Amino acid sequence: MKKTQNVLIKGTKDGLTLHLDDQCSYEKLKKELNEKLTENQRVNEEHPLITVSVKIGNRFLTDAQQEEIKTIIRQKKNLVVGSIDSNVMAKSDAEQMMRENEIVSVARIIRSGQVLEVPGDLLLIGDVNPGGKVVAGGNVFIMGALRGIAHAGANGNSNAVISASLMMPTQLRINDAISRSPDFTGDEEKREMECAYIDHTDQIIIDRLQALMHLRPNLTRLEGGF
Amino acid sequence: MGEAIVITSGKGGVGKTTTSANIGTALALQGKKVCLVDTDIGLRNLDVVMGLENRIIYDLVDVVEGRCKIHQALVKDKRFDDLLYLLPAAQTSDKSAVNPEQMKVLMDSLKQEYDYIIIDCPAGIEQGYKNAVAGADRAIVVTTPEVSAVRDADRIIGLLEKEENVAPPKLVINRIRSHMMKSGDMLDVDEITTHLSIELIGIVADDDEVIRASNHGEPIALNPNSRASIAYRNIARRILGESVPLQPLEEVDKGVFSKLKKFFGVK
Incomplete structure (x- = not known):
């Protein structure tokens, strides 16, 4: 032998x-x-x-x-x-990895006192009302109005972003950075189609939605060319 | 078999009791057999608003604990011929004297005899609220055009949506001061309905008459000349008219605002 x-x-x-x-x-x-x-x-x-x-x-x-x-x-x-x-790798690890990488779509209104948590990206078709909270391991995309709290990258992902059709949050959290809305908002200023991300100084910045394609090119998951 | 409708708001002082009394009265005016149930044990006042305080012998807790039969505890409103009854809350115990299962049984037996059971819910989201919602089939959320009241209404709607037996709640906006809404100092009706995104079933203007009437123990719905009275009667019609679709906001506009406009000579 x-x-x-x-x-x-x-x-x-x-x-x-x-x-x-x-x-x-x-x-x-x-x-x-x-x-x-x-x-x-x-x-x-x-x-x-x-x-x-x-x-x-x-x-x-x-x-x-x-x-x-x-x-x-x-x-x-x-x-x-x-x-x-x-x-x-273990099946449970693989499943966890899959969950963290998928987009979960939810169609409902997150009302005061309600918390919605997902391991990966969240696509919310509806509003987050004041007092309501959404937490995602990845990015948060809100098709309605964000008036409550949104927390993206909750498991330590600073690259996560939050975007909303109407961005009027009480608080935004990305990873462990927190920003709150100004105490005095400009008169009926429409905050439409905006996104929030962490810049190199660890500050949460709110910008036009279109800025994301340059800042976070990884958001595009489409393979191949047009 | 009747329907039980819970009137709730989360926040206190927005007009749950007044709304309950007046919707009940307006339904009775429509010829329906109505039972008002006060679930605010320990802080009852639906009986005061209805002017029936001095006729109470037994109360809800007595019924639930088997000290009397349901019909013994029901207080009949003399202004209506056998159409309007009140089941008063106990004043000497507190919310924990009753549990949701007992309320469910009670509501089921009341539903056999009455077309509509209007449940006046206490403020808050604890035991009292749970009792009130337990036997309900439908829910009406009352709010005022104030941020704090809308916030609490949102919370309550979230809780109501979790109740499987309760149909999606409807919204009543109470104490509207049209001049403040117009000047933008108050949330306007559209803003509140889009924010809460539930169906609007009525709006009630802030009216001194409401306070005057309830101090006299006479629901405003009995007075056909008041703005608020018409609003409550419209709400009752919409409750009945589920098979006949109505356009809530426009109808109320016709009822309340055009009258107002006429009154101030606008158009």
Whole structure:
């Protein structure tokens, strides 16, 4: 029986890469990884901290197992894990990822005291009344009047935007930036077709809707040309 | 089988009780058998507005707790021949004396005998509100042209929309001062209806007569010469006329505003 190597260390121009075989058992892999790193330890002794990326192919590692691998590698003094790359992911993670990337359309009026939360982008066909609140992990698009609170990028996405046909919010929140409406509004100034985004100074800026196509080109998801 | 209509607003002091009394009276004037139910336990005053305070023997809590039969607690309005009754609230207990299930049972038995049951809801969104809404089939939200009242109406509409047994609520805008609306110092009718986006079933002008009448224990709807009275009668007609479509705003315009205009000699 030919003994194949389950752990391969490769040096690339980006640093060290550890290729961990995805066919052997996890226990065997752990053992071999330990041995391999121990025998190589002397070679790397004089170097400063080296980041390694770990590629695990088609193996699925739970969070606990990933932590274990990281600990094993970290124990070898000057190695630290930069990333663990796998070709597979848990179904729940995939579903979560899908939800965070889809646009949820909702046709109703968010009235005072009501909160609407979606993991991804929100397309609201209706109004948000004062005292009502919409929260989205991604962008917020409101086809009606925004008079309440809108929170986009609630899970830490500063690139998220809020747009509304009638922009008269009590408060706007993007990621952790908050802006409120001025205490004295100009007389019946129509705030139609506007968008809000975070600029480079972490301030929420309100602009014409059309400004978005330059500021956030990623909003276009249409593939291919016209 | 009758229908139970809850009159609610969220905010206090916008005219729920006055509206209840007058819609009830106006429906009775149309020949319908009406029962007014005051669910504001502990702070009852529908009986005062109706001028029936001194005839109360038993109340809603007595009925629910089985101390008396329903018909013993009902107070008959002598001004109508067997058409208008009032089920008063208890003054000595509080809202927790009744629960929504009990109200539902009570409403179901009242619906057997009456064409319309008008439920006067207490202010707030707690127990009292839940009791009042429990047995209702339809809802009328009362608001005034003030930002705070509209805000609370919006909240109440949101809660009513969650009730499966209640039809989409209708809106009454009360205490309208047309000169303030015209000058833009008050929210106007269109603004309120677009904001709340529910169907408008009537608008009632602010009228000194309403206060005078209710202090005398006589609902304004009985007085055919008052602007507010006509408004309430129109609302009652619209409640009845569901099969006959009406145009609420225009009709009220004809009723109230053209009269006003005539009065001030405009056009």
